Amino acid sequence: MPDPISRLLADPPDLPVVGGLAALRDALGASGTVVVHAPPGTGKTTLVPPTVAAVVQGRVVVTQPRRLAARAAAARLAHLLGEPVGRTVGCTVRGESRTSASTRVEMVTTGVLLRRLQRDAELPGVGAVVLDEVHERHLDADLTLALAVDVRAHLREDLVLVAMSATIEAERTAALLAGAVPGVTVPVVGVPGALHPVAEVWAPPPRQIGRLDDRGVTPGFLDHVASTVRRALAEQEGDVLVFLPGAGEVTGVGRRLGGVEADVRPLHGRLSHREQDLALVLGPRRRVVVSTAVAESSLTVPGVRVVVDAGLARVPRTDHRRGLAGLATVSVSRAGATQRAGRAGREGPGAVYRCWSEVDHARLAAHPDPEIATADLTAFALELACWGSPDGSDLALLDPPPPAALAVAQRTLGELGAVADDGGVxxxxxxxxxxxxxxxxxxxxxxxxxxxxxxxxxxxxxxxxxxxxxxxxxxxxxxxxxxxxxxxxxxxxxxxxxxxxxxxxxxxxxxxxxxxxxxxxxxxxxxxxxxxxxxxxxxxxxxxxxxxxxxxxxxxxxxxxxxxxxxxxxxxxxxxxxxxxxxxxxxxxxxxxxxxxxxxxxxxxxxxAPSLLREEHGVAWVDGQVVARRSHWLGAIELSSERWQDPDPALVSGAVRDGLAREGLSLLPWSAGSRALRSRVAFCHRVLGAPWPEVSDEALLEGLDRWLGPELARVRGVRDLGRIDVLAALRRLLPWPEAARLDELAPERVEVPSGSMVRVDYDAEQPVLAVRVQEVFGWGRAPALAGGRVPLLLHLLSPAGRPAAVTADLESFWRTGYPQVRAELRGRYPKHAWPEDPATEPPRRGVRR
Known part of the structure; x- marks a missing residue:
């Protein structure tokens, strides 16, 4: 007597996938690794697993992305075999297992298989792994596929692998698998879809109704979805399947559909098995199944001829900079919208009511982002570490993890004590x-x-x-x-x-x-x-x-x-x-x-969070004062703060430096002598270069410790700054032994022929000597500074101290410039000497006697 699986395959139900089962058997015999490309509704989840079981030794483990889909797939196949779940067909999801020694096909969630691989990578007793819905690109599905390929390549050459995809990702998946196992060709078995035509009805909400706000999906948009369902019930025949992003929205729309002439059945993963079954079986009257994405591709809801699509999906999103991870509500992709619409055309011509405009549809992303690109990777990184591949670079991943996101995940695991410094678990x-x-x-x-x-x-x-x-x-x-x-x-x-x-x-x-x-x-x-x-x-x-x-x-x-x-x-x-x-x-x-x-x-x-506790000793320049405080922190939260009575001198110096950098060196008490010394040194640096130091504001602030260091630690405020001897501090910058020649190279004062000692102004590009004309009579040439390199620029003054002429060449001035000055000023200042030949006239300080 043939076994149940042989009986089923001898007389299979009329499903499109039947046409590809022979090619699947041939491919399994040739390579042991196959990719099945079949659109939703072709029956691949129902008939591919028993076909694989008929040609391999050992149990066939079939993954589904969700618990609800795994239970439904097991129930469907067991029903076709005429048995309860737990005999030939078993089911294992988190917290529940229905299998026996006679189980040949076991439906599991991807997470269950991932745990088994980590527990015993050889998968004893398993002859084949069938990975369903790989196109959905869930993070654990990508990882499970990569680990299964690694097992086949290095531990179990006999392990049969079948990956099933509803999109063109099938070709890419086959190329990835072929590259991971050298010398093996991975065929793609294609099964054409058999959808009936589906009419598109565009049903955007009124312009004043937004779909999303800070709290999520707006009540006004849920009202619109419910109204669109009522319209679809009135205009179409058959059961209605409504797609919403989450369980909360499912409950909200279900409540808004009270009183319709149909049974309203919610469908999501948090419901009891009984409530889920009510949504998955035909009822005595018309049904409205209000569902999350569980019904998008991996689950069959019989009787559906109408789809109402809210156009929203809930996907993982992570703000790595702020450490915020969770689920975000976003617009569905065009590929996702197409899959949802296809649910209306499985059993006959149908219709899809899309709650957005045709213009908005053109702006949708072509495909959803894979979770590995957007999700928090902490659990993923831990699985990699447990497998012995901390960065996953040697695994057949469809997309590599983003380096920054993986680094954040590994740092989090380190803080949990889950991985060592080398990344090992x-x-x-x-x-x-x-x-x-x-x-x-x-x-x-x-x-x-x-x-x-x-x-x-x-x-x-x-x-x-x-x-x-x-x-x-x-x-x-x-x-x-x-x-x-x-x-x-x-x-x-x-x-x-x-x-x-x-x-x-x-x-x-x-x-x-x-x-x-x-x-x-x-x-x-x-x-x-x-x-x-x-x-x-x-x-x-x-x-x-x-x-x-x-x-x-x-x-x-x-x-x-x-x-x-x-x-x-x-x-x-x-x-x-x-x-x-x-x-x-x-x-x-x-x-x-x-x-x-x-x-x-x-x-x-x-x-x-003891690792976030820290004590900080802070010294800062605040409003002209050094403020020293001792603070206790929990991360970025300051728990307490008190005055620090005996701060570290180095921190005090740093605070004063910060204050001077912000408010400028004008906080210091610059005397005439200190300003003059700074100007003279600046002149020597400008003309002679090293070892004479630069004394600009920027240079003095940068080298504050060299010349002002000893005084900084004693400063507690502006008043203390006022007591600093800046002249003595600047002298610390003088280069020795060259500094012994400072009065020769850049004298503070120069003696003129009258005997006066006149101060030299070094602030200009060329040093300036401002002196009355009468005091330099008889002076044929002014001295040059910096060892004769730079002549003094003479500002010759009238008896009233006003500029009368500017020259660096006295000999020429006496010949050509002085006659004009004499002509202009002798009448105005008759008591002062204005000789015709100043080169031979003795100099005078005051009026003519």
């Missing part, structure tokens, strides 16, 4: 990886157990891991709702059971992992729920511990990013300390918007 890192959630949440689970107990720690981490929407952003309220039995309690309870077991397994091995980061407060299990949730969030995200800013309503996180709560009167409003689980920063905003948080207190904040 630590024992703590392996324990974190085995928990099977984001590494930060796994760390929080392991470190919170000693303080909260296994059950409460698992409940809170389960809440965070399930990415449940918290009403008003209040995680404590969300936890209490789950305990009372909300619509999402089923998936949360399964997650909690799994996390409890993971924590107990860890404790059984070597006790709870400790890294010194558990809360300082010895609260035990009597910590109230409010603070217990806050503690777990703080352990998971110490960089998002936040304190309310003084006198305001905004917060500052330890990462240095500002944060603001949504709404003004929520339960968290006014809480001094918060542990932020989820936040995002809207474009153009400096502060992040808090999406989910819990209360915290100072002791728990410090205990959860």
């Amino acid at each position: 630590t024992a703590r890192g392996r324990a974190i990886a085995r928990v099977g959630v984001d590494p930060r949440l796994a760390r929080a689970l392991l470190d919170a157990v000693p303080h909260l107990g296994v059950r409460r720690a698992a409940e809170i981490v389960g809440l965070l891991a399930e990415d449940l929407r918290a009403p008003g952003g209040d995680l404590v309220a969300a936890l209490r709702a789950l305990r009372r039995g909300s619509a999402e309690s089923a998936s949360w309870a399964a997650q909690v059971r799994r996390l409890e077991q993971a924590a107990r397994d860890r404790a059984a091995q070597d006790g709870p992992a400790q890294d010194g980061s558990a809360a300082r407060r010895g609260a035990g299990t009597d910590l109230p729920d409010d603070l217990a949730v806050g503690l777990v969030v703080a352990l998971a995200h110490p960089d998002r511990i936040a304190r309310r800013r003084p006198g305001g309503t905004t917060y500052l996180m330890t990462s240095g990013t500002g944060a603001v709560l949504r709404g003004e009167h929520g339960a968290l409003s006014g809480v001094p300390w918060l542990a932020v689980a989820e936040a995002d920063r809207p474009p153009g905003r400096s502060d992040a918007t808090v999406r989910a948080a819990a209360p915290l207190d100072l002791d728990l904040a410090v205990g959860a």
Whole structure:
């Protein structure tokens, strides 16, 4: 008697993929690695796995991107075999397994296979791996494909690999697989689609209704989607499938469809199995299935002839600079919109109602970005480290991880103690990886157990891991709702059971992992729920511990990013300390918007993030004074500050230097002598060069320690600066022994023929001697400075001290310039000497006797 799989393949259902099964069998026999290119709805998920099982020894493991899709695919194939799930066809998802010794095809989520590969890379008992929906480019799917290829190349040449794609990524995937296994040709088996025509109906919202705001999808747009569904029900026949970005929007539109002549069935991953099954089976009357992206490609919803597409998708986005990671709501790509529309044409002609305009459609991105380009890579980096390839460069990844994002992820893992300095995984890192959630949440689970107990720690981490929407952003309220039995309690309870077991397994091995980061407060299990949730969030995200800013309503996180709560009167409003689980920063905003948080207190904040504690001794120049303070910080949050009575002299000097740099050297008490010395040295540097130093403001500030250093440490303010002997300080810059010639090279004063000692002005480019004409009678030539290199420029003055002539050549002046000066001034100053031949006249200081 033939086995169930042979009976099925002998008389398969009428699906388009049947035409490609013979080519698939031939390709498997020739190379053992195949890429199947088949559009959604062709039946590849249903018939390719049993076809592979018929030609290989061992179990066939089939990955699906979501739990819901894995369960549905198992149920569909088991139904065709006439058996319950758990016999020939099994199913394993996180927290649930239905298999037996007779199971030949096992549907699993990608994460389940990833855990098995990390636990035992040889996959004992597995004859083939079928990776479905690789075109969706989820991060764990890309990694699982790369690891499976690595296993086949180095450990299991007999392991059959089949990758299935609904897009042209199939050719690229085949080229990648062929390059990873030298000498092997990887064929692509194409299966043409068999879609019926789908009419396009453009249904954009009114211009005044926006799709998104800071809080997400707007209520007005959800109203429009619901109105479009009612229109589609009135204009078309058959069941209606509605695409929305998330579970919250599914609930919102479902509520708005009350009273329609159809059964409204929600469909998303958080629902119970019973509620999911209601959406996946035909009912006694018309249905409206309101779904997230789970129904886009990897899941079949029978009876659908109409699609209403909101045109939105929820994708991972990470702000690496601020350490903010989460899900963002964006416009669907054209490829995604095409796949969604195809759901209306599987069973007959259909229609798609798109809630945007044809013009907007042309502006959509052609394809969605792969998650590896946009998502937080912390979990990905931990998997690479566990595999022994910290940067993934030797793995067959469809796209390499962005270096900056990978570096941030590796730094985060280092802070968790999950990887060593060389990038290799630590024992703590392996324990974190085995928990099977984001590494930060796994760390929080392991470190919170000693303080909260296994059950409460698992409940809170389960809440965070399930990415449940918290009403008003209040995680404590969300936890209490789950305990009372909300619509999402089923998936949360399964997650909690799994996390409890993971924590107990860890404790059984070597006790709870400790890294010194558990809360300082010895609260035990009597910590109230409010603070217990806050503690777990703080352990998971110490960089998002936040304190309310003084006198305001905004917060500052330890990462240095500002944060603001949504709404003004929520339960968290006014809480001094918060542990932020989820936040995002809207474009153009400096502060992040808090999406989910819990209360915290100072002791728990410090205990959860001891590595962020630091003490700073700061000395600064503030308003003309040296201010010295000792501060304690938690990341970017200043916890306390006090006056520092005995500051380090080096820090004091640095503060004074900063003050002088900002406010200028005019703060110093420049005497006439110090200014004159500076000018003379500047002249020598300008004319003679080294070793005479530059004494410009910039040079003096840069070399402040050389000439003013001893005085700086004693300064406490402007008053102390006023006591500095700048002349003595400048003399420290004089070069010896050359400085002994300063009075010769650049004399402060020059004796003129009258016997007067006249000051030389060195501020101009050429040194200037300003002297009355009568005092230089008989002087044939003025002296030259700098060893005869630079002649003095004489400013010859009238008896009143006003300039009468400027010359550097007295001999020429007496011949040609003096007669004119004499003619102009002798009548005005008759008491002064104005000889016709000044070259022979004795000099005079005063009036003529």
